[in-house]
Amino acid sequence: MTELDDNRHAGHAGHAALVRVLRDEGRRVLATLIRTVGDWQVAEDAVADAVERALATWPRTGVPEQPRAWLIVTARRCAVDRLRREHRRAEKEASAVELLLPPEDRDADTIDDDLLRLVFTCCHPALEPAAQVALALRTLCGLTTEEVARALLVGEATMSKRITRTKQKIARAAIPYRVPAAHELPDRLLAVAATVYFLFNEGYSATSGDVPLRAELATEAVRLARLVHDLLPDEPTAIGLLALLLLQHSRRDARVDAEGRPVLLADQDRDRWHHDEVVEAVALVGRGLRRCPDRPDPYVVQAAIAACHALAPSTEATDWDAVVSWYDVLLTVRDGPVERLNRAVAIGERDGPAAGLAAVDVVEGLDHYAPWLAARAVLLSRLGRTGEADVAFGLAIDAESNAARRDDLRRRRRRPGVT
Amino acid sequence: MTMYAALIYTDDVDWSAPEHAEETAEYGEFGRGAAAIIRGGAALYPTSTATTVRVKDGDVVTGDGPYAETKEMLMGFYLLECGDLDEAVAAAARIPGARHGAVEVRPVIPM
Numbered sequence: 001m002t003e004l005d006d007n008r009h010a011g012h013a014g015h016a017a018l019v020r021v022l023r024d025e026g027r028r029v030l031a032t033l034i035r036t037v038g039d040w041q042v043a044e045d046a047v048a049d050a051v052e053r054a055l056a057t058w059p060r061t062g063v064p065e066q067p068r069a070w071l072i073v074t075a076r077r078c079a080v081d082r083l084r085r086e087h088r089r090a091e092k093e094a095s096a097v098e099l100l101l102p103p104e105d106r107d108a109d110t111i112d113d114d115l116l117r118l119v120f121t122c123c124h125p126a127l128e129p130a131a132q133v134a135l136a137l138r139t140l141c142g143l144t145t146e147e148v149a150r151a152l153l154v155g156e157a158t159m160s161k162r163i164t165r166t167k168q169k170i171a172r173a174a175i176p177y178r179v180p181a182a183h184e185l186p187d188r189l190l191a192v193a194a195t196v197y198f199l200f201n202e203g204y205s206a207t208s209g210d211v212p213l214r215a216e217l218a219t220e221a222v223r224l225a226r227l228v229h230d231l232l233p234d235e236p237t238a239i240g241l242l243a244l245l246l247l248q249h250s251r252r253d254a255r256v257d258a259e260g261r262p263v264l265l266a267d268q269d270r271d272r273w274h275h276d277e278v279v280e281a282v283a284l285v286g287r288g289l290r291r292c293p294d295r296p297d298p299y300v301v302q303a304a305i306a307a308c309h310a311l312a313p314s315t316e317a318t319d320w321d322a323v324v325s326w327y328d329v330l331l332t333v334r335d336g337p338v339e340r341l342n343r344a345v346a347i348g349e350r351d352g353p354a355a356g357l358a359a360v361d362v363v364e365g366l367d368h369y370a371p372w373l374a375a376r377a378v379l380l381s382r383l384g385r386t387g388e389a390d391v392a393f394g395l396a397i398d399a400e401s402n403a404a405r406r407d408d409l410r411r412r413r414r415r416p417g418v419t
Numbered sequence: 420m421t422m423y424a425a426l427i428y429t430d431d432v433d434w435s436a437p438e439h440a441e442e443t444a445e446y447g448e449f450g451r452g453a454a455a456i457i458r459g460g461a462a463l464y465p466t467s468t469a470t471t472v473r474v475k476d477g478d479v480v481t482g483d484g485p486y487a488e489t490k491e492m493l494m495g496f497y498l499l500e501c502g503d504l505d506e507a508v509a510a511a512a513r514i515p516g517a518r519h520g521a522v523e524v525r526p527v528i529p530m
Contacts, residue, residue, distance in 0.1 A: 173421070174503045174504050176504065
């Protein structure tokens with residue numbers, strides 16, 4: 001609530017700052033309202049009413065002493081009004097509505113728990129992944145349906161239907177609004193992390209559609225990861241997820257050039273990385289590793305690998321031995337062809353292109369996967385096997401669906417040996 | 420409380436035949452264990468005994484065989500009354516058919 005206090009003392013909160021603060025507070029208020037009202041739509045409409053009232057009155061009256069409490073009380077009143085109207089339409093006893101709502105609870109722990117309930121319900125395994133992401137953006141990030149549609153490259157009508165259907169499934173199938181029990185928590189937290197990570201990648205690799213808006217998704221994902229970590233600070237997955245996203249996001253200013261083309265890790269201007277975020281993430285990695293000494297959490301391990309890159313002054317000065325070792329650890333908890341490919345590429349950096357190519361070639365199941373084809377092309381090129389490299393680049397370019405990465409491969413194809 | 424139908428999709432075999440006695444016994448065990456939430460249910464003879472009924476322009480049109488041609492068929496169901504979907508899923512996971520095939524959990528429209 002410090003940002004609000006600052007605003008109050010500053011005396012004249014800018015409209016944009018107020019909107020941002022209301023969006024942050026709004027999701028907490030929504031999380032509480034969903035629990036007490038029990039109806040997602042009524043809760044959402046009521047929070048929107050309350051936010052609208054705050055925007056209309058706060059600039060005049062100043063931000064109230066306890067803004068969150070103000071919003072909860074106001075939203076609750078709006079919800080009661082809405083329920084009354086609905087009951088009247090259904091010719092039910094209107095006065096009974098207020099009694100249906102449990103008493104207010106403004107305890108900070110309860111409000112945090114409500115937010116966690118919202119996180120876990122949005123990421124419930126009974127909901128399809130696309131629906132989870134849409135609902136998380138709508139409710140946890142406070143985006144409008146139109147913004148969610150644009151960010152996920154879906155028509156607004158389709159998105160509106162998807163969100164409505166998802167809320168309907170939650171209501172009809174009685175998907176619970178609760179924090180999972182301790183024994184279910186690790187599994188359910190992995191589902192939450194997968195959703196947040198998917199969201200991050202949608203923004204991180206945004207190259208089509210409304211690019212600035214899609215890039216915002218990465219920022220929203222980091223905010224969500226931070227929220228999950230704030231709520232569950234001792235869970236390795238929550239620690240690792242936040243660390244991993246912070247490390248990847250810290251490179252945001254260096255990973256595209258002035259023309260919007262991707263800049264590979266090796267070529268990035270490391271001065272443009274956000275080193276304060278790297279420092280925060282590295283501390284998280286250490287804490288995450290201490291919390292799961294027996295069976296390392298895959299997100300913590302991936303963050304450890306990212307930290308090796310983030311702490312290196314240059315590609316050449318990277319501790320590739322450590323990177324390969326971390327990949328060995330990762331394969332013990334998450335063994336897949338993509339993880340094996342990344343390990344093989346790191347071996348190429350540590351032991352030279354011949355060893356790298358041998359390691360890449362034994363990874364099975366990626367024959368049509370653009371990064372595998374590109375890794376082969378680059379290694380062949382480094383080995384001076386120009387003819388084979390040219391063929392490999394051709395295959396990689398055909399398989400690559402991202403236009404900017406395709407251009408990058410074309411450039412590399414034209415200057416063999418330099419890659 | 421919400422009422423769910425747990426629809427059991429398994430191989431299209433005759434569950435009343437003696438060679439399936441073991442599975443049938445497993446269902447008996449599940450039924451005793453989940454008696455508190457079971458509100459109804461039935462096991463079905465194989466789809467070779469099915470008749471599909473449609474009414475077209477007022478005429479009853481019957482066909483032999485099941486409605487859909489798939490490997491796993493609707494071979495039985497339970498009605499389960501549970502607090503929420505997580506409880507229903509936990510109960511459905513104990514139905515033997517979940518191991519041999521799949522159990523679809525669907526909320527029942529209250530009438």
